[in-house]
Amino acid sequence: xxxxLRQLYWASVLLACAAQAHDGLRACGGANEWPPASxxxxxxxxxxxxxxxxxxxxxxxxxxxxxGVAITLLPWARCLQAVRQADIDIAMSAFYSEERARDFYYSxxxxxxxxxxxxxxxRRADDPKPAAALQHERVCxxxxxxxxxxxxxxxxxxxxxxxxxxxVQKLRRGRCDAVLDQVEVGQALIHLQRHGFAxxxxxxIALPGATPVPIHFMVSRKHPRAxxxxxxxxxxxxxxxxxxxxxxxxxxxxxxxx
Numbered sequence: 096x097x098x099x100l101r102q103l104y105w106a107s108v109l110l111a112c113a114a115q116a117h118d119g120l121r122a123c124g125g126a127n128e129w130p131p132a133s134x135x136x137x138x139x140x141x142x143x144x145x146x147x148x149x150x151x152x153x154x155x156x157x158x159x160x161x162x163g164v165a166i167t168l169l170p171w172a173r174c175l176q177a178v179r180q181a182d183i184d185i186a187m188s189a190f191y192s193e194e195r196a197r198d199f200y201y202s203x204x205x206x207x208x209x210x211x212x213x214x215x216x217x218r219r220a221d222d223p224k225p226a227a228a229l230q231h232e233r234v235c236x237x238x239x240x241x242x243x244x245x246x247x248x249x250x251x252x253x254x255x256x257x258x259x260x261x262x263v264q265k266l267r268r269g270r271c272d273a274v275l276d277q278v279e280v281g282q283a284l285i286h287l288q289r290h291g292f293a294x295x296x297x298x299x300i301a302l303p304g305a306t307p308v309p310i311h312f313m314v315s316r317k318h319p320r321a322x323x324x325x326x327x328x329x330x331x332x333x334x335x336x337x338x339x340x341x342x343x344x345x346x347x348x349x350x351x352x353x
Contacts, residue, residue, distance in 0.1 A: 120164045122153055122185035123178065125171035127237065127259045127290070130283035131348035132188040132310065133168060148348045149187040152205050152341065153312065156331025170257070172239035179315050184324065186313040190241040195313070200321055202328040204309030205341060208277035210244050210302040215266045223300045235262050235271035244308040245275050259290035267291065277308070
């Protein structure tokens with residue numbers, strides 16, 4: 096009898112914890128890692144922690160929330176689908192596109208990234224190349240990523256790779272001439288030496304004349320409290336901007352380049 100009572104007690108505790116956790120918001124980003132926005136580090140206790148500028152901004156913008164925000168990094172396509180169906184409340188670090196805007200609302204922007212591309216080895220003699228010239232090379236990207244910022248037609252971008260590991264392998268093996276990415280992201284991945292990137296082996300090149308690209312949080316148009324949540328996000332980001340609080344947050348995640 097006592098064993099049965101203990102089982103019932105712990106079951107009720109777990110249910111209560113689950114209910115409390117559900118009261119908080121849930122947000123996701125890409126499991127590929129996308130520093131400085133979101134990435135993994137090993138904590139002092141040896142456990143993997145999820146950190147990043149987007150995470151800091153999101154939690155600060157929603158600081159008034161009693162139960163905070165639970166963050167998870169998923170394959171990007173799965174993250175988008177979960178937020179689209181309102182199974183997860185917020186997608187982090189998203190570029191605007193008209194196609195996505197049919198399914199999502201966008202927060203006000205909280206960061207500007209600079210379009211670029213990555214080569215294996217040193218820059219070529221004719222780098223940096225504008226999009227009009229680069230599109231005649233073998234250009235690669237990652238499935239479900241938005242490359243509208245590049246100015247290169249989607250049909251000219253090989254996006255058959257599902258993650259950074261596979262697209263970097265293509266680049267190393269000469270099956271791609273360049274991988275599209277934001278300058279800040281490419282530099283951070285190389286510095287962290289993630290997914291096959293390594294210091295001294297790759298070159299990150301800014302696309303000349305390209306306009307910096309804002310990133311946003313996204314909320315599904317299906318979300319039952321979409322308007323309320325979006326207003327809360329926008330108000331929180333605006334307050335951080337007024338206090339000049341975003342720049343110090345960003346500096347914590349801008350890694351030194353070598």
